[in-house]
Amino acid sequence: MRNYPDPPIGGVGAPCLNLMREASAEAPAMVELGTVTRDLLASSDAGLDEHAVAKRICQACVAGLDVDGAVISLLTATVSRETLWATDPTAELLEELQFTLNEGACMEAATTGVPVLVADLHHSTDVQRWPIFAAAVAEQADVRALFAFPLQWGTVNVGVLDLYRKTPGALSAAQCRDAISASETGASMLLGVRTDPGHTDADGLPGGSWLDHSHSSRAEIHQATGIVLAQLGISAQDALARMRAYAFVERRLLIDVAREVVSRRLQFTAQMK
Incomplete structure (x- = not known):
């Protein structure tokens, strides 16, 4: 488990970070893996492209974390950002709104490397940092809670995993630990697909999106x-x-x-x- 920086002043990720820091201080054997993390570790990404891997991560989160939808974006805070997979139109809308407005939980998680957790988008002082995004969500989407987890591997931010709920409510301590652990596992899986010539793309050719079709040593x-x-x-x-x-x-x-x-x-x- 990696070390987590302090969240920005008023950051909504602080409670979850405290739990993760406590878990990081324990012996690895004492930290029990959550349902989503176990599912991802037990699955094989052989022969899958990055979109299929992102789909697997999102579906595992919806099934194991009591959320209604999920979406994964890569290089989230850059001009090269890309939405890999969204479980439903609402998740896709949330992502598009944040990209268009350049604000929101997803963008903050991408730039700070810290989870951003909003238990109620309608009644939270934290969303004052993203007033336009919060107003747009209230008007266009049936979403009350939003949780953004950076897909972090070491110092590299691969992208962001966004989860949402239609009803207000925070993630439990166990769900928070599982979500962060799963996001780290997901980051590793996506890095492998995008940089390992041993993987095949959607057309069955060797390598991910950025790879050529030569054989590596x-x-x-x-x-x-x-x-x-x-x-x-x-x-x-x-x-x-x-x-x-x-x-x-x-x-x-x-x-x-x-x-x-x-x-x-x-x-x-x-x-x-």
Whole structure:
């Protein structure tokens, strides 16, 4: 579990963050995985493209977190933002409103890297930060509660997972823990699809949206992983995740990043975003 920065003043993610910080301080074996996280970890994304993976994440959240809808966007706070999957028209409308108005829980979660939780959009002082968005939701959508979770992996914000309810009410402590854990798992899954040539796209071709159709050398990726773990003093799993995150941000192939690491043209440091 990662460390969580302090939310902005008046941030609606503070109660949930306190729970996650407490969980992070416990021994890993003592933190029980929630229903959604277990479902995602038990599933295989082999042969799926990013849209199918996003659909799986959203559907698992709706089934396990007592919410009415979910939507995932990538590169949310950038000009390259993209909605990967929405469970229903209302979820899609929420996303479009936030993108159009450039404000809302989703945009705040993307820029701060902190969960944004609004138990009641009609009666919350927190939505004063997004008055136009709050008014638009009240007028156009049957939504009372909104929860935005950054899809974060290390220092990289992959995108945002938005959940909504038609009735007001906060997430329980267990649901909050599960949602954040599931968002981290989902970020890892999406990074893998977008940067690993071992995946196939919707047409059955190797690689995700940003990948070409060439065959990569697993040996080079394995060698680069060893170099990065030595540079940063981290585990092999975390080293591979750092390379995937870098490839995601730079919109490059994982194999190309690995080759630069092996050739010493690219060196990873703790300060790299």
